[in-house]
Every structure is written in structure tokens, then in C-alpha cells.
Amino acid sequence: MADSLTLRAPLDMHLHLRDGEMMELVTPLTAETFSGAVIMPNLVPPVDNLKRLQEYRERILAAKGDHKFDPYMTLFFRDYTEQELAEARDQIIGIKLYPAGATTNSEAGVKAIDSVEHVFKMMEEMGIPLMVHGETHGFVMDREREFLTSYRHLAEKFPKLQITMEHITTADAVSVLDEFENLRATVTLQHLIITLDDVAGGLLNPHLFCKPIAKRPEDREALLNAALEAHPKLMFGSDSAPHPRSKKECCGCAAGVFTAPLAVARLAQLFDQHSKLDNLQAFLSDNAQRLYGVNPPAKEVTVERGAFTVASAYEGHGQTVIPMHAGETLDWKISQID
Template sequence: MILELHSPLDMHLHLRDGDMMKLVAPLSSASFAGAVIMPNLVPPVADAGAVQAYRQRVLDACGDDVFQPYMTAFFRSYSEKELSRLKELVFGIKLYPAGATTNSEGGVKAMKDAEATLSIMQEMDIPLLVHGESHGFVMDREAEFLDVYRDLATRFPRLTICMEHITTAAAVQLLDEFENLAATVTLQHLLITLDDVAGGMLRPHLFCKPIAKRPEDREALLQAALSGHPRLMFGSDSAPHPIHAKEACGCAAGVFTAPIALPRLAALFDEHGALDRLQGFVSGHACALYGLNPPARTVRLQRREMLVPDAYEGHGQKVVPMDAGCTIPWRLI
């Protein structure tokens, strides 16, 4: 069986920089027509000049592939003039609570400090993307943050707010409470629970933030994706780290899924008889919600087994993907 996807998009992607980006960027541009690129580098991508320079490095790394990088800027206090300039360059502004995840130490410490910038963003129609976690107990961090989403959605009703990489049934329910809320969900959170990460031998290459949750949470996310919820989109949150940072006592958070994302999604939707909903999940919903017009490109997949490499290597870097060494039932052709 052959499946054609038109201009698939990854609405949440980490490409890092330097040699790591040279390795991983082509693994995304081989599958996707575009992606929303996260800004949490060191230092973060937080002004117009940095956005332009990073975009060019992404394009250089992707070579001749037809690929549109939708850039983001790291949330800070911006003036109206600064946001006016950024609006021409970015898809949205990414808000991290300070210290919530990789390279987020310069994030927002108190939401009240963000209000002036959020007001300007609302007037300029610049989307807000949020890593929505508190600093509470690790399994409760997303749930504790949902009231922040409620407050933002209520006080900024014309601001499009994307709840990034949601992991809980409660977040799925919240998606239906406010029309200005949207969400992305990752491949791993559609497939695994915390038991897969730490129920037996610890599997560091499945450790990410937000951490995988309970079976009922995974089921709610999966049903929302399979049913074609119009404000739920695929965002891989593919986050490469070198092996020495993953297979370590201080394991870095992030699952590298870029090279297997579309084949694994095809297998999942096929398993549930929902292949007709995959186009919306990986492109249609995002295009309708944000008015995107990605490069015209057709990506073809086949229901034929693929052996996932143990690692991807190049430019002095080595990264282990999800499902390393396993056989999956679909492949890119």
C-alpha cells in the first residue's frame, strides 16, 4: 500500500545548531515540507538578527530539500517596535517557564511580567507557543499549569495560544473549553506511558519533558488525534542529544524521532483504521488554523517494513532514535 501526504508539517521541532544541526536537519527536511523551529539555543534566539541568522543556518543544513523553516523567538519583554519587526520573520513567540526544560533558564519567572508583551502580541496577531509546566511534582506539572492556560485564554481572547506537546487527558478536555487554544502532540506521547520509560530497566532515550504519563492520558491523546480534532496538530518535539548526554546519570530530556516520525504515525493511524485522518493531523489542521501555505510537496510512504538504525552519525555527532534497532511496518519511499 502507498500513502501520499501533501506538504506534511512538524509543528514543534528542535534542530539545535552547529554540527548537531548539520546531522539532524536533513533527517527532518527529508520527510517534511516545513517545521516550526524552537528557539532555545545558547544564547536563545530572541531578536530579529538572531532569527534571520538561525534561519539561514537551518536552510544551509537542509541543502536542496524543499523545506520551509517557520522560525520562533524566545519569549522576553518585547517593545512594540521589536515585535513589529519580528512579526515579519517569525511564526510565533515561544514562552518557557524559567528552568522548565532544556536551555530555558532565561524563561519567564512570573506570568504577570509577560502581560505587556502578550497584549501587543494579541493586537499584532502573533501566536503564543507555550511549554506548559509548573515546577511541582513531575507527574502533575502539566495539570498544574492548565489554570495558567485558562487565565491567558480568558484575558487574551484574540491571542492564539498553542499548548505545546500536551500529555494529559485534562489538557485534551481544556482544548474544547476555549476557541483560542490549540495544541501539539508528539509521537512518543501517542505511543508510550511512564511505564515504558521507567517501569523496567530505565530507557533514557524515551525520557523527555513533559514526561510520559498514564495509560488513560495516552488513550485520550490518541483518540483526539485519530478523531481529527481540528485544533490538535502533530509536533514531534524531536530533541536530539549526543549519546553521552542521554546515557548518563544526568540524562538529558528529549526523544529523537525526526527520521521515523511519519512512518511511525502512518503505522499508528493504519492500525486504528484512521489513515484518512493523518493528512489533517500532519498538515491540514495547522494550515487552516494559522493560514499557512507550505511549499507544495508530496511525501510518499509504503506499508513495508523498515529497520530503524541503531544510531545516526555524522559531523562528529551520534544520536540514537526512538525505536532504534527495531522493525517498523511503514517506510518512506
């Protein structure tokens, strides 16, 4: 049983950095341990044109400090023209589709998938990946399962369009991965560990509340098994989503789990617990590099067996954010970053 592992160019393929003071606080916490991350565009206003995207990228690069880190930028899905897509193609890793009102800052999202199929066709022809928050507005535990019909429709109608099912949470979604060549997926740290019982089975834990919501034990097991085996079409995407403490510990708390500072160490512990540490490199980087064709900055992150106490809070720039596992001691830690 290995006591340490050196990971090459860890990647987070689904990340929220927010903007302003919050971005200043959380960006270095990802840039320190990851070589790159796919940046979500659901700001207010959304990142839905090239000017906003370029300006946002510059703010991220300024906030990352001296860390070797590439922000892979995305546009917020809307009814783009062919010229807009052509101009943006080389500056984005994909376009993120949100069903209207499905999650944080998604009110400007898509109301009817079939009304924007002409945009999917242009994206397919230009080789621009589509990233999807796949939920309907049905009963909360069924929303992802119900959306699988839309994934199947898109995968069949646009066979050359690369479609990422973002932050999948169900056994049904795992099974769909193998149905279509052009489907792939990301999965978060929290959905590999928790179920709905951890969120609301006792006293409500607002810092584990996210969308899509955590599901049943059998769903967690299917996700975990796919990750542990480094399913070739599955990538790590933290969906790390910081909110101020005041927005989490309140009535109507915001959806999002903040995992950026502990994700690598916690994944090492998880894979070690299941004797699958050798598969972590593929899940945390190699699959994403192959599926997206990215070449991240060279960075080696060594994790080793040893106590690591997660901070009870991350504070700075006038912000306070509570992480997952706040104040708890993990069994693996980061020992070196080169």
C-alpha cells in the same frame, strides 16, 4: 484496508534542530520528509532578537541541502518592546514561552506569567501567536495539569491571542482544547505511544526520557483518540530533540526523544493500526495550515505497508544520536518523495 497513502506537505509544528554540528546532522533528516517545521528558539544563547533569528534561519537553510523545506521561526519569549515585535512580526510564526528552568536551555524563561501580560497584549493586537511550554515546578506528573489554570487565564483575558499548548501529555489538556476558541495544541509521536512505564517501569530507557514526561495509560489514550480523529485544533509537533549519545546514556541524562527520521512512517503505522489512515493528512498537515495560515512548499510523501528498519544510530559531523525505536523494524515505510 489501504496499503499506501500519499501525504501532501507534511508539517512538524514543534522541532528542535539545535545548532552547529548537531544541526548539520539532523536538519536534512527532517527536511527530507517534511515540507516545513516550527523551529524552537532555546539555543545558548536563546534566539531572542531579530539578528540572531535571521542568522539562525540562514544556517538552517544552508544545512537543509536541496530539500524543499521551510523553517518557521520563533523567538524566545522575553519582555519585548512594541518596536521589536513590529519588526519581527513578518519573520516569525510565533513566540515561544518557557517557564524558567522547565526544560532544556530554559533558564532565561519567564518566572511569573502575570509580570509579562503587557507583552501578551501587544502580541494579541499584532496577531502574533503565543506558544507555551505549559508546566509548573510542582510534582513531575502534575506539572501540566497544574499549568492548565494559566492557560484558562490567558485564554479568557486575551481572547484574540492565539495560544498553542505545546506537546500536551494529559487527558485534562485535551479537554481544555474545547473550552476556548483561541486554544490549540501540538502532540508528539512518543506521547501517542508510550507511558511512564515504558520510560522507567523496568530498566531506565534514557532515549524515551523527555519533558514533559510521559504520563498514565489513560492520558495516552485521550491523546491518541484526539489525534486519530484529527481533532481540528490538534497538530503534529514531534518535539524531536536530539542530544549526543553521551548526554543521554549518562547520569543526569538530557531530556528529549529523537524521532525526526521515522516520524512519518511510524505515524502511518499507528493510524493504520486503528483504521484511521484517512485522518492522517489532517493531523499531519491540514490542521496546521488552517490554524497558522501557512502555505508550505509542495511535497508529496508516499508511505506504504512494508518493513522499515530504524537505524540504530545517526552519525555524522562528529555527532551520534540514538532515535526512538532504534534498530526496530516498523510495518510502514516511506516509498517515494516528490
